[in-house]
Amino acid sequence: MIEVAVLGFGVVGSGIVEVLDKNSAEITRNAGQEIRVKYILDMRDFPGSPYERLLVKDFGIIERDPGVSIVVEAIGGAGQAFDFARRTLSAGKSLVTSNKELVAERGYELLQLAGEKGVNFLFEAAVGGGIPVIRPVAQCLSANKISEIYGILNGTTNYILSEMEKNGAEFSAALADAQKKGYAEQDPTADIEGTDACRKICILSSLAFGKHIYPDFVPAEGITGVTRDDMQFAGSLGYRIKLLGRARAVQDKIAAYVAPHLVSFDNILSGVSGVTNGVTVRGNASGDIVLVGAGAGKLPTASAAVADVIDAVKHMYAKKQISWQNGDKSDTVAPSVLESSWYIRTNAERSKIEREFGEVVFAESAPGATAFKTAVMSGKKVNDILARGINALSLFRVMGDY
Numbered sequence: 001m002i003e004v005a006v007l008g009f010g011v012v013g014s015g016i017v018e019v020l021d022k023n024s025a026e027i028t029r030n031a032g033q034e035i036r037v038k039y040i041l042d043m044r045d046f047p048g049s050p051y052e053r054l055l056v057k058d059f060g061i062i063e064r065d066p067g068v069s070i071v072v073e074a075i076g077g078a079g080q081a082f083d084f085a086r087r088t089l090s091a092g093k094s095l096v097t098s099n100k101e102l103v104a105e106r107g108y109e110l111l112q113l114a115g116e117k118g119v120n121f122l123f124e125a126a127v128g129g130g131i132p133v134i135r136p137v138a139q140c141l142s143a144n145k146i147s148e149i150y151g152i153l154n155g156t157t158n159y160i161l162s163e164m165e166k167n168g169a170e171f172s173a174a175l176a177d178a179q180k181k182g183y184a185e186q187d188p189t190a191d192i193e194g195t196d197a198c199r200k201i202c203i204l205s206s207l208a209f210g211k212h213i214y215p216d217f218v219p220a221e222g223i224t225g226v227t228r229d230d231m232q233f234a235g236s237l238g239y240r241i242k243l244l245g246r247a248r249a250v251q252d253k254i255a256a257y258v259a260p261h262l263v264s265f266d267n268i269l270s271g272v273s274g275v276t277n278g279v280t281v282r283g284n285a286s287g288d289i290v291l292v293g294a295g296a297g298k299l300p301t302a303s304a305a306v307a308d309v310i311d312a313v314k315h316m317y318a319k320k321q322i323s324w325q326n327g328d329k330s331d332t333v334a335p336s337v338l339e340s341s342w343y344i345r346t347n348a349e350r351s352k353i354e355r356e357f358g359e360v361v362f363a364e365s366a367p368g369a370t371a372f373k374t375a376v377m378s379g380k381k382v383n384d385i386l387a388r389g390i391n392a393l394s395l396f397r398v399m400g401d402y
């Protein structure tokens, strides 16, 4: 029998305990032995909870207990969670986490430490919730040279954008609705400003390209500038607006960023709506592989975390190897080098637009507003042209037209 400790009894932590309990027969069969939760660490009390007897407040109890071989971290953040993660691995225990901030900020050093200690450090639940994406990139696609990885990596913003499109809601109304339904946090900053998606594309880039890409290297733009008009104008051009995290190889460097994009109706990701996430991985042998599913939520996230626990059990004596080198800002290039078409909403005259940009495709837009799609050009070039006197009210990259 394997004994595990779960750190944090919030939404994700309680989901992990619930899945381990509810699916114990299947989990025992798949792991080859029983997995039992010995401790749950949380500073809060949960009177009446069926798991009350397992609750502890002192991490030292878990750290010192040689019976606990796997710790599942579901606290979040990179402060106390990092301290517990480091101490778990140092104590020779395997670590499973759903914490994207922890992996994006400290993944390299934790993987190094896990390597030194001969234990597993697994984080399938940190990107894409219940979607298997870490293992496919690290394992199933490992025969490929990956040229690009991009996707809808945040459920909250995808829900908001989908509502804006479907119901013609403005951003603030769609956000309020997402909060009411419990999708968005009361402080939704990390989601709507693109920080959460940034952490996830950092993890995927590190896996795909083998060097730790830190969030500081990756510019992130959220969805607060997307308007209902943009949705409509993009639709008339044949696109939906999606917040994408994207990382693309540019020779031996990586251009990684997060921003709203126009995604063609022909692209599978344009049909990924609501809180669902989707990721496309482009390998030189596999071609495009698209993974779609529940990107957030208690049980989908727990599904991925518990699968990691099972994998850690199965690789207790033959370590499951995920590794990448440390990375540096000089491993990245600014995304402005990447070429694409661009969507621009402006109040400039059509004649001026055509004079400066040459051939463009105009959207069906309302009087007083003009929106159009440019020819393919770099981010630097589009900004140089705009600087000649065209005021862009919205400027979004068009995905795939390159």
Ligand code: HSE
Pocket (backbone or CB within 6 Å): 129, 153, 154, 155, 156, 157, 183, 191, 196, 295, 296, 297
């Ligand atoms: N806030 C995140 C989202 C949760 O909306 O996708 C899952 O990481």
